[in-house]
Amino acid sequence: MKIYTKTGDKGQTSLIGGTRVAKYHLRIEAYGTVDELNSYIGLIMCQDIDSHHQQLLKEIQDRLFTVGASLAADPEKSKMKIPDLHDADITLLEKEMDDMNEVLPALKHFVLPGGNTVVSYCHIARCVCRRAERLTVALAENSFVDERVTVYLNRLSDYLFVLARKLNMDFGAEENIWIPRI
Amino acid sequence: MKIYTKTGDKGQTSLIGGTRVAKYHLRIEAYGTVDELNSYIGLIMCQDIDSHHQQLLKEIQDRLFTVGASLAADPEKSKMKIPDLHDADITLLEKEMDDMNEVLPALKHFVLPGGNTVVSYCHIARCVCRRAERLTVALAENSFVDERVTVYLNRLSDYLFVLARKLNMDFGAEENIWIPRI
Amino acid sequence: MKIYTKTGDKGQTSLIGGTRVAKYHLRIEAYGTVDELNSYIGLIMCQDIDSHHQQLLKEIQDRLFTVGASLAADPEKSKMKIPDLHDADITLLEKEMDDMNEVLPALKHFVLPGGNTVVSYCHIARCVCRRAERLTVALAENSFVDERVTVYLNRLSDYLFVLARKLNMDFGAEENIWIPRI
Numbered sequence: 001m002k003i004y005t006k007t008g009d010k011g012q013t014s015l016i017g018g019t020r021v022a023k024y025h026l027r028i029e030a031y032g033t034v035d036e037l038n039s040y041i042g043l044i045m046c047q048d049i050d051s052h053h054q055q056l057l058k059e060i061q062d063r064l065f066t067v068g069a070s071l072a073a074d075p076e077k078s079k080m081k082i083p084d085l086h087d088a089d090i091t092l093l094e095k096e097m098d099d100m101n102e103v104l105p106a107l108k109h110f111v112l113p114g115g116n117t118v119v120s121y122c123h124i125a126r127c128v129c130r131r132a133e134r135l136t137v138a139l140a141e142n143s144f145v146d147e148r149v150t151v152y153l154n155r156l157s158d159y160l161f162v163l164a165r166k167l168n169m170d171f172g173a174e175e176n177i178w179i180p181r182i
Numbered sequence: 183m184k185i186y187t188k189t190g191d192k193g194q195t196s197l198i199g200g201t202r203v204a205k206y207h208l209r210i211e212a213y214g215t216v217d218e219l220n221s222y223i224g225l226i227m228c229q230d231i232d233s234h235h236q237q238l239l240k241e242i243q244d245r246l247f248t249v250g251a252s253l254a255a256d257p258e259k260s261k262m263k264i265p266d267l268h269d270a271d272i273t274l275l276e277k278e279m280d281d282m283n284e285v286l287p288a289l290k291h292f293v294l295p296g297g298n299t300v301v302s303y304c305h306i307a308r309c310v311c312r313r314a315e316r317l318t319v320a321l322a323e324n325s326f327v328d329e330r331v332t333v334y335l336n337r338l339s340d341y342l343f344v345l346a347r348k349l350n351m352d353f354g355a356e357e358n359i360w361i362p363r364i
Numbered sequence: 365m366k367i368y369t370k371t372g373d374k375g376q377t378s379l380i381g382g383t384r385v386a387k388y389h390l391r392i393e394a395y396g397t398v399d400e401l402n403s404y405i406g407l408i409m410c411q412d413i414d415s416h417h418q419q420l421l422k423e424i425q426d427r428l429f430t431v432g433a434s435l436a437a438d439p440e441k442s443k444m445k446i447p448d449l450h451d452a453d454i455t456l457l458e459k460e461m462d463d464m465n466e467v468l469p470a471l472k473h474f475v476l477p478g479g480n481t482v483v484s485y486c487h488i489a490r491c492v493c494r495r496a497e498r499l500t501v502a503l504a505e506n507s508f509v510d511e512r513v514t515v516y517l518n519r520l521s522d523y524l525f526v527l528a529r530k531l532n533m534d535f536g537a538e539e540n541i542w543i544p545r546i
């Protein structure tokens with residue numbers, strides 16, 4: 001089967017459940033941005049980092065598809081069984097942060113993003129995650145969104161921040177902080 | 183001549199044809215995002231990939247400037263000769279996909295983005311392309327947009343997906359698929 | 365202290381000054397996008413480029429946090445001393461562009477983004493900067509924004525363009541221009 005179906009050439013597309021909506025519908029914006037985030041997770045994952053982190057990032061990719069399916073399902077119509085986020089998916093991120101924080105110096109200032117390439121990718125992914133969160137919160141204002149989805153994205157951007165710091169430390173790069181100019 | 187003209191310091195800018203519009207006008211959002219996409223194409227192009235793909239990506243960059251000029255022209259006022267997209271630009275992408283698909287295994291699941299750096303860049307570019315498509319479709323709702331522009335962007339994101347798979351195969355990386363958790 | 369405070373789990377957050385706003389508020393979109401831009405600056409900075417450029421990029425990162433603080437302060441309520449942008453921050457970028465332009469060939473056409481990896485990153489950052497500018501201009505329409513913030517972002521995207529050209533030249537890569545197809 002061809003990948004290009006041409007069914008979206010007129011600017012509309014289908015939610016799970018079949019409803020046709022414009023491609024600029026907030027629901028599409030939201031899961032389209034989760035897709036963008038997922039691509040950045042893939043970029044981080046294939047750099048030369050600890051396999052423990054790679055394993056977790058792969059699990060996060062799986063969860064982001066779960067998020068995508070949840071966001072793509074028409075809340076009014078879909079009778080399909082959609083995979084669900086669990087509370088354990090959120091606490092897993094929290095546990096990971098707690099573990100990494102144990103070895104990281106306490107922070108009282110903002111960190112200047114950077115250090116090396118993969119650390120920078122984490123910071124970019126963190127910001128794309130927050131962009132996805134903003135769109136998802138906006139969507140939740142007018143339409144049903146599983147509450148775990150916004151919580152998951154909120155926690156994930158914090159995880160990516162801590163991961164950036166941890167990788168920076170592992171690579172022995174300096175951590176530069178922001179000291180406001182008076 | 184200096185690159186910085188300061189003419190946009192107050193937040194307005196000119197379309198082709200001279201009309202002044204706010205920088206957050208949907209038309210500017212649309213071609214600004216095509217510009218972002220074009221930068222990602224440049225990033226993919228300068229990685230170590232087959233020269234056939236590089237050549238095509240260079241042609242795509244040219245077409246995206248054509249798309250940019252088309253979007254930047256005030257439909258009411260511009261009397262300037264703007265370069266046009268042709269049907270052949272779209273069928274070229276389709277032919278490329280057909281060729282690549284011949285050697286790729288059939289797909290029945292989503293692919294976890296990643297594999298290696300350039301493959302990941304393709305996935306990111308694919309998502310930026312879809313973001314540009316969404317803005318262009320939104321613009322077309324209220325204002326004239328050449329229909330070929332939205333079709334081209336729709337086809338281009340599919341091309342970038344197939345290119346990601348093809349490069350992944352060429353580099354001998356594993357293709358991980360998404361199996362929904364129940 | 366834990367990085368994740370969970371205070372934003374319901375989709376709201378606090379400006380400097382304490383006012384609670386939705387995370388999709390234009391003010392948050394604006395500084396969230398400046399944060400994304402700052403991450404790209406970090407990515408460019410940690411590539412193998414001249415230390416003069418690295419030093420300037422580090423200063424730009426500092427200024428972007430200043431921009432962030434300025435945008436994050438509730439204009440009605442915040443009594444906090446927020447660090448300010450100075451006119452000199454803007455003229456510094458202009459001087460840098462003038463210096464680089466002296467050694468660069470004059471330009472009469474658009475440049476196809478690309479050349480090598482770091483040059484491509486500059487083009488992407490340039491486009492993210494313009495995205496941040498669009499959001500900031502939109503915000504300024506309904507709410508107070510320090511005028512220097514939009515001017516700074518406008519100048520910064522031009523600086524990133526000239527930097528892209530300069531690095532391209534330093535690395536000896538070809539500069540491809542866009543010749544419109546009739």
Ligand code: B12
Pocket residue numbers: 001002003004005007014015016017018031032035064065066067068069070072081082083289290291292293294295308339340341343360361362
């Ligand atoms: C939501 C959605 C997305 C979302 C989110 C998915 C998520 N869960 O996070 C995002 C934005 C990521 C997405 C991206 C793409 N999608 Co999509 N997507 C859908 C949609 C609307 C629902 C899929 C879903 O999640 N279902 C819920 C899950 C739990 O149940 P499911 O339906 O059994 O899902 C399975 C799922 C898991 O087993 O994989 C499936 N699948 C079966 N055959 C194929 C073939 C292909 C090529 C793909 C990619 C998937 C696929 C199948 O959909 C369907 C259309 C529809 N209404 O069903 C299109 C659909 C599956 N997508 C399609 C395409 C082409 C793509 C993209 C290649 C587009 C692009 N150029 O970027 C990418 C591929 C991304 C990737 N990494 O593989 C096509 C596939 C056409 C084909 N040849 O079979 C469909 C059918 C839409 C269409 N054009 O008609 N998509």
Ligand code: B12
Pocket residue numbers: 183184185186187189196197198199200213214217246247248249250251252254263264265471472473474475476477490521522523525542543544
């Ligand atoms: C639309 C547009 C864009 C769009 C889309 C372009 C496209 N076709 O896809 C995008 C968003 C990509 C863009 C980006 C930039 N642009 Co512009 N753009 C325009 C605009 C409005 C129309 C250009 C166009 O496409 N015309 C249609 C084509 C078919 O006809 P044309 O006019 O003959 O086009 C030629 C074109 C091809 O031959 O190259 C030209 N050109 C002539 N001299 C120069 C000098 C420079 C520095 C550049 C970049 C181009 C350029 C010239 O415009 C003009 C202003 C205007 N109203 O004309 C500004 C303009 C050309 N842009 C300008 C600038 C500064 C830029 C950026 C450097 C901004 C930035 N910081 O990112 C980048 C450069 C990107 C690159 N890769 O080279 C300036 C150039 C100032 C100067 N010193 O000459 C102009 C004049 C606007 C202004 N400030 O007054 N731009």
Ligand code: B12
Pocket residue numbers: 107108109110111112113126157158159161178179180365366367368369371378379380381382395396399428429430431432433434436445446447
């Ligand atoms: C605006 C803002 C941002 C903006 C812009 C900042 C800018 N200036 O450009 C952006 C979007 C970049 C941002 C990002 C983040 N932020 Co913030 N941010 C704020 C906010 C609203 C104001 C900060 C500010 O600029 N103040 C103005 C400056 C001049 O004065 P100041 O208040 O003394 O600022 C200092 C500043 C400079 O010295 O560093 C501070 N600081 C003190 N302790 C800590 C601890 C941490 C972990 C951090 C990151 C900073 C920090 C402290 O805020 C505060 C909450 C609030 N209402 O105060 C949260 C806050 C500081 N942020 C927080 C967090 C968690 C983050 C992120 C990690 C979120 C994420 N997952 O991406 C990142 C970190 C980015 C980085 N590079 O370090 C938390 C810190 C929680 C904690 N454990 O202490 C706060 C307290 C919000 C909250 N959840 O309650 N943030």
Ligand SMILES: C[C@H]1O[C@@H](n2cnc3c(N)ncnc32)[C@H](O)[C@@H]1O
Pocket residue numbers: 129130131133134372377378379387392393395396436
């Ligand atoms: C660290 C600071 O970032 C802001 N904040 C919280 N969530 C988001 C988001 N999704 N995008 C951008 N900014 C956000 C809040 O102001 C918080 O205090």
Ligand SMILES: C[C@H]1O[C@@H](n2cnc3c(N)ncnc32)[C@H](O)[C@@H]1O
Pocket residue numbers: 008013014015023028029031032072311312313315316
């Ligand atoms: C693969 C799925 O992606 C969605 N889709 C189609 N076009 C876009 C776009 N520009 N941006 C985000 N999502 C899109 C549709 O739901 C389609 O079925």
Ligand SMILES: C[C@H]1O[C@@H](n2cnc3c(N)ncnc32)[C@H](O)[C@@H]1O
Pocket residue numbers: 190195196197205210211213214254493494495497498
């Ligand atoms: C070079 C051209 O880019 C457009 N332009 C000016 N500012 C922005 C921005 N922030 N984002 C996108 N496009 C912009 C104008 O049309 C200008 O002429």
Ligand SMILES: [Mg+2]
Pocket residue numbers: 154155157158372
């Ligand atoms: Mg948060």
Ligand SMILES: [Mg+2]
Pocket residue numbers: 008336337339340
């Ligand atoms: Mg499509």
Ligand SMILES: [Mg+2]
Pocket residue numbers: 190518519521522
């Ligand atoms: Mg400008």
